[in-house]
Amino acid sequence: MRQKMSDMVHRIQDEICFALKEIDGVDFRQDEWTREEGGGGRSRVFSGGKVFEKAGVNVSVVHGTLSPQAAKSMGGGHELKGTDLDFFATGISLVLHPLNPMAPTVHANYRYFERGEGQKPGSWWFGGGADLTPSYLFEEDAVHFHQVHKDVCVRHKVADYEKFKNWCDDYFFIKHREERRGLGGIFFDDINGASRDECFDFVTDCAESFLESYLPILNRRKDLQYSDQQKEWQQIRRGRYVEFNLVYDRGTTFGLTTNGRIESILMSLPLTSRWEYCHEVESGSEEDRLVQLLRNPINWVEK
């Protein structure tokens, strides 16, 4: 499974990057890196193109021994301790920040994790998800993104769209703002309720559906006109993105405490962001409409 998952994420990275290159008009920068404690990764980042302010698609295959701190932030319902701290992890992680404030930021991440030899019950699991973070609300975009992910879930008995949708809303909660980072999608961790192959098939289907979930949205929004005020609002929302990632995100915490490659971990941060003191949205405005949904998530597709 280690090899199978690693092959899959590399193949998906190629597919996604090829599609993004077509749209953005520039090639990505690639960095292959190794980690002193074991393993490494391949980071690809777009910048300076027509469509993306900054976009990164990263795969990694790492192994080593977890620090107690990393074991804690790892989560997944497992309290790791003692001699069973050896781990293996491989996954794909991407964050795309478009230039146009009408085009949403998107994030997806699919990963496989083993501790010890990965043979004992509960010693392996899959995790991942995908979520959409617009600055302006287009309902049809949210519906499309959720529908594609629901369709994937329906095809696999290990998956439960409703549960994963709620999990996503809970996970991407910026507690001190009392709002979510975006309009959600799916999120799951600790998937090991079926055979390893069944779980792998689900995660593969998710990863293969990424372009279908996002490209139609991007194509509809990337060339829309916008004002300076709208760009500023996007920058404020990107500030919130930074707040979530640095304060709450487990992947970021895990990376910062396991001596990961910092530039790959913080690749998720936007190129630029903004913090205005006491910024308030006008009641009834487009900005307000979005914020209401970040505070009170709704169902975008039928359960």
Next chain:
Amino acid sequence: MRQKMSDMVHRIQDEICFALKEIDGVDFRQDEWTREEGGGGRSRVFSGGKVFEKAGVNVSVVHGTLSPQAAKSMGGGHELKGTDLDFFATGISLVLHPLNPMAPTVHANYRYFERGEGQKPGSWWFGGGADLTPSYLFEEDAVHFHQVHKDVCVRHKVADYEKFKNWCDDYFFIKHREERRGLGGIFFDDINGASRDECFDFVTDCAESFLESYLPILNRRKDLQYSDQQKEWQQIRRGRYVEFNLVYDRGTTFGLTTNGRIESILMSLPLTSRWEYCHEVESGSEEDRLVQLLRNPINWVEK
């Protein structure tokens, strides 16, 4: 002491804001706020003026019961638990981010803390410090800033400049970047080694010396010419400022977990910041000269 310290920080807030208003050419926005669990504060923020991109000077007087999480992040060498989690805290906190990349960001914070009734040994302490965060190095600025703070320390037997200077270098360390946030200054916590009045006199002297430590530097740099590239470097350094504050700063963590006023806590964040993937400074450049000092702090004044 509760009243005395609270009066002092309000007086200093007035003095500093009056001086900043003269320089910036605009008035501050003031917000008085109260905290549901007890107490409140007075926040003053400058924006849209000639000199500061964003500048905040905040005082607060709060009391309540610490959550176990807040008690932990509070630090100060005290493990707080059980029924002794009642607290009182008052202080002044300021962060000034100038527009001009040649003018350094500055931060200062002086606070008094009591737990329980504040009568038992070790149940009260003072903390604080001030540190300078330039994007470009002017040695005379760093020397001046450190000299003023050293002179204050020399006047008080509770203070030890060398110890507080090293404490500052240690505290403002961005571990995942292996560099400090800035060129330091002084930092101290848990000051209670002498009488309460002696500690108060030291902290008051620090707060009263703030303008002397910073204004000459600001006046020398605020109107210097700069290029777009230099502004961009400032924005990248401000990204690092955000990383420190959101990932490591105890004051921020404390605020986010004690239901503090979010806009006052995050007032320390710059208006705008930037994260470039794999940004590297040119060897031997001005940017490189600064980074070397962030990696390997030096003594700016004689010990």
